[in-house]
Amino acid sequence: MPSKYVIHTKPVPHRFEPITKSGVIAWEEGCLKCAVCVKNQCVYGVYDHRHMDDRQMVDSIDNQCMNCFRCVQNCPRELIHKSINPDFMVMGDSHWTPDTIARLWYQSQTGKIPVSGAGYPGPFSGPGFDSMWTDMSEIVRPTRDGIHGREYISTTVDLGRTPKNLVFTGEGEMNEDIPPLVHIPIPMMMRLPRFGAVNDQTIKGWVMAARHLDTLLVLPQEICSQYPLEVQRHLVPSIGTGFKKMAPNKMTRMVELIWDKDWDKNIEVARYSYPSAIVAMRFPLSQGVEEDIPTALDAGCPVIHLEGRMDGTTLDQPSQYIKDGIRRVHQALVERGIRDEITLVASGGLAMAEHVAKSIICGADAVILDFPILIALECRMCRRCEKGLSCPVEIDQADSKWVARRTINLMGAWHNQLLEVMGAMGIREARRLRGEVGRAMFFEDLEKDLFGTLIKVKEGYELE
Numbered sequence: 096m097p098s099k100y101v102i103h104t105k106p107v108p109h110r111f112e113p114i115t116k117s118g119v120i121a122w123e124e125g126c127l128k129c130a131v132c133v134k135n136q137c138v139y140g141v142y143d144h145r146h147m148d149d150r151q152m153v154d155s156i157d158n159q160c161m162n163c164f165r166c167v168q169n170c171p172r173e174l175i176h177k178s179i180n181p182d183f184m185v186m187g188d189s190h191w192t193p194d195t196i197a198r199l200w201y202q203s204q205t206g207k208i209p210v211s212g213a214g215y216p217g218p219f220s221g222p223g224f225d226s227m228w229t230d231m232s233e234i235v236r237p238t239r240d241g242i243h244g245r246e247y248i249s250t251t252v253d254l255g256r257t258p259k260n261l262v263f264t265g266e267g268e269m270n271e272d273i274p275p276l277v278h279i280p281i282p283m284m285m286r287l288p289r290f291g292a293v294n295d296q297t298i299k300g301w302v303m304a305a306r307h308l309d310t311l312l313v314l315p316q317e318i319c320s321q322y323p324l325e326v327q328r329h330l331v332p333s334i335g336t337g338f339k340k341m342a343p344n345k346m347t348r349m350v351e352l353i354w355d356k357d358w359d360k361n362i363e364v365a366r367y368s369y370p371s372a373i374v375a376m377r378f379p380l381s382q383g384v385e386e387d388i389p390t391a392l393d394a395g396c397p398v399i400h401l402e403g404r405m406d407g408t409t410l411d412q413p414s415q416y417i418k419d420g421i422r423r424v425h426q427a428l429v430e431r432g433i434r435d436e437i438t439l440v441a442s443g444g445l446a447m448a449e450h451v452a453k454s455i456i457c458g459a460d461a462v463i464l465d466f467p468i469l470i471a472l473e474c475r476m477c478r479r480c481e482k483g484l485s486c487p488v489e490i491d492q493a494d495s496k497w498v499a500r501r502t503i504n505l506m507g508a509w510h511n512q513l514l515e516v517m518g519a520m521g522i523r524e525a526r527r528l529r530g531e532v533g534r535a536m537f538f539e540d541l542e543k544d545l546f547g548t549l550i551k552v553k554e555g556y557e558l559e
């Protein structure tokens with residue numbers, strides 16, 4: 096298998112004791128002092144290696160326990176109990192749930208796909224991406240097996256404008272200039288999260304990860320300019336109003352502008368400063384955004400970044416999810432006949448590996464991840480840093496190499512899950528997955544199909 100389709104991972108330990116969902120409560124009162132205590136029979140030696148993390152007041156048995164319940168069941172006085180950890184349950188919010196955060200920690204630590212056992216115990220539908228199911232008709236006998244390499248699956252995507260058709264001269268030569276394209280081997284880019292206790296070392300770690308993965312990291316322009324030229328090809332400077340012309344930088348492959356009242360002035364400055372770069376325009380994902388996209392395309396911005404909110408909703412309608420926004424924009428561009436001239440990338444609230452595949456099915460070409468790469472560094476989404484308070488896991492003290500390895504592990508685990516989904520769907524090209532809504536089911540569509548006609552009464556058959 097070509098090496099670009101494999102992300103090598105290796106375990107990278109946590110720096111702090113993680114908060115786990117359940118804890119062990121072992122009472123001492125009433126203990127019979129049995130000759131062989133059930134605590135000594137734990138096959139994982141949890142009680143033997145027990146220690147206390149003094150900084151966080153976390154007991155190591157809480158996160159080393161494998162939940163086999165042997166000690167709970169065998170203590171004759173029933174002095175050992177397992178209980179839900181209240182510190183776990185208050186992490187994050189309704190979108191960045193404790194389970195989501197714990198799953199991201201696991202993937203960043205191990206680089207592996209989380210396995211939760213046989214069967215799925217949760218509800219069958221929910222908000223946002225949870226109301227969408229993918230067609231896994233080939234899951235039992237996949238014809239493609241990207242992870243184990245029987246037949247590789249390409250996850251490469253192209254960023255930029257692809258020509259509608261190719262024109263050749265009579266001699267068989269190409270008769271037009273092919274617009275520049277940027278190829279990335281995974282449909283995942285990264286960007287600086289809106290908050291986080293990050294410093295230069297953290298950002299350096301993410302830059303190292305972007306280089307290793309051969310993908311792109313979107314950073315404010317003033318941060319990008321601090322990095323040497325050879326690194327710049329993996330960075331996307333984000334430019335807002337007030338950016339001044341600078342000496343041309345020909346290494347940068349993509350630059351991002353923010354859609355605001357001065358976007359047309361900024362585009363001139365960006366073109367001068369980054370003459371070789373494809374220009375991307377960042378739009379808030381809101382109603383009517385599809386009306387402005389052709390203007391940006393005509394002005395020379397073939398990459399459109401649709402930015403949702405961090406809770407996975409669109410910017411102006413809390414009841415609309417980015418999945419709906421991406422579908423709407425994709426469909427509008429298809430109807431205008433300009434979809435293939437545009438690359439759509441989506442961001443905002445992408446919290447699980449499945450969201451990558453689902454965003455692409457809805458019509459995005461690629462996604463940009465922000466908070467997952469912060470949670471990879473043990474972030475608990477407590478948002479203390481937003482208020483200027485100290486970070487409980489001291490992310491700003493982390494070494495850049497540790498940051499890079501944790502980020503690579505996360506991206507490796509997500510990449511493998513994308514391969515799993517594509518293999519189970521029988522799709523061998525990430526480019527082919529784009530807009531494949533026929534390979535997915537949407538709860539709201541099914542509900543409409545099944546029940547939409549129930550309350551409709553044919554004309555002339557109304558009850559008096």
Ligand code: SF4
Pocket residue numbers: 119136137138139140141142159160161162163164165166167
């Ligand atoms: S529940 Fe099992 S793994 Fe956990 S401490 Fe008891 S015996 Fe050990």
Ligand code: SF4
Pocket residue numbers: 290291292293473474475476477478479480481484485486487488489490
């Ligand atoms: S753990 Fe809390 S303080 Fe630290 S980066 Fe995350 S949200 Fe900010």
